[in-house]
Amino acid sequence: MEAMTTQEIVHYSIFALLALVTVGGAIKVAASRSMIHAAFWLFPVFAGVAGFYLYLGAQFLAAIQVLIYIGAILLLIVFAVTLTRNAADTDEAQSNRFVIPVVLAALLLVVALVGAAVITPWREAGVDIDRLLLAPGVPVTDVSAVGLTLLQQYLLPFEIASVLLLAAMIGAIVLARKERRAPDEALPAEEIMAHDERTEAYTELTR
Amino acid sequence: MTQQAITIAVFLAVGLLFWMVALAASHLARPRRPSATKETAYECGIKPFGRAWYQVHVRYYIYALLFVLFDVEVAFLFPWATIFRRLSGFEIFLLVDVLIFLVVLVFGLVYAWRKGALEWE
Numbered sequence: 001m002e003a004m005t006t007q008e009i010v011h012y013s014i015f016a017l018l019a020l021v022t023v024g025g026a027i028k029v030a031a032s033r034s035m036i037h038a039a040f041w042l043f044p045v046f047a048g049v050a051g052f053y054l055y056l057g058a059q060f061l062a063a064i065q066v067l068i069y070i071g072a073i074l075l076l077i078v079f080a081v082t083l084t085r086n087a088a089d090t091d092e093a094q095s096n097r098f099v100i101p102v103v104l105a106a107l108l109l110v111v112a113l114v115g116a117a118v119i120t121p122w123r124e125a126g127v128d129i130d131r132l133l134l135a136p137g138v139p140v141t142d143v144s145a146v147g148l149t150l151l152q153q154y155l156l157p158f159e160i161a162s163v164l165l166l167a168a169m170i171g172a173i174v175l176a177r178k179e180r181r182a183p184d185e186a187l188p189a190e191e192i193m194a195h196d197e198r199t200e201a202y203t204e205l206t207r
Numbered sequence: 208m209t210q211q212a213i214t215i216a217v218f219l220a221v222g223l224l225f226w227m228v229a230l231a232a233s234h235l236a237r238p239r240r241p242s243a244t245k246e247t248a249y250e251c252g253i254k255p256f257g258r259a260w261y262q263v264h265v266r267y268y269i270y271a272l273l274f275v276l277f278d279v280e281v282a283f284l285f286p287w288a289t290i291f292r293r294l295s296g297f298e299i300f301l302l303v304d305v306l307i308f309l310v311v312l313v314f315g316l317v318y319a320w321r322k323g324a325l326e327w328e
Contacts, residue, residue, distance in 0.1 A: 173324040175265075
């Protein structure tokens with residue numbers, strides 16, 4: 001076995017560190033008994049993936065990963081968890097009723113990921129990758145590379161993405177409007193109680 | 208790459224050392240006289256009451272969702288903006304492309320506005 005160069009050692013240790021953070025976080029997400037803990041453990045997973053993008057030289061994707069996955073989607077998931085009644089409760093028995101479909105779905109995902117990794121024509125390091133681009137001379141790691149492929153090769157998906165976002169927006173509003181009721185029954189009973197409690201406590205304090 | 212990795216490692220180490228040293232120094236230097244008042248959770252000066260965990264209202268979720276949507280929209284604009292001036296002769300097409308993208312989303316914003324989804328009732 002050849003001795004590894006310093007550069008190789010550095011590369012492997014970066015990769016190992018990122019993999020440890022990502023996979024360790026993912027295991028904690030699946031293993032946490034509290035939903036809110038599981039949600040917060042997504043942070044190292046998303047951050048680790050951002051680290052991988054950075055490691056691969058895709059700075060733009062890394063920035064977008066932080067901006068969207070950590071900044072927005074993680075926030076959305078945490079909000080969704082706090083919407084549920086017992087976010088912090090850990091005493092509920094976790095159901096294993098769906099173990100077979102879940103394992104099947106996970107296996108399908110593994111097949112899809114491995115398949116994608118095998119089918120994708122990866123360029124070897126050092127090979128001229130200008131052919132990948134529609135405008136030669138722009139390095140693929142550049143944001144412009146994303147822009148060029150997005151607006152030339154994948155223009156239709158780009159425009160359809162806006163329709164998808166619109167559909168999500170309208171869906172969210174329709175769901176929210178369900179919550180709005182006539183003024184006299186505007187608040188669910190529980191919330192009125194909570195509200196009264198708070199008002200009472202506040203008046204007590206300010207008295 | 209190795210150079211960059213070393214730079215990042217140094218930043219990481221200094222970042223970790225900074226809070227460790229700061230917290231350790233504060234732990235050693237501060238006087239410790241706990242009292243019941245000091246140990247209550249800080250709630251902007253109001254006495255805390257009830258459980259910290261309760262079901263929050265769905266409107267927070269709606270705001271977060273709208274934020275995600277516009278976040279994604281803006282993310283799509285970055286790659287567009289970087290190539291806009293590079294492709295001479297195609298500016299009109301690029302402008303129309305992105306305008307279609309934005310108009311569809313502005314329609315969503317107008318819809319949200321008209322339906323009162325942006326109001327904090």
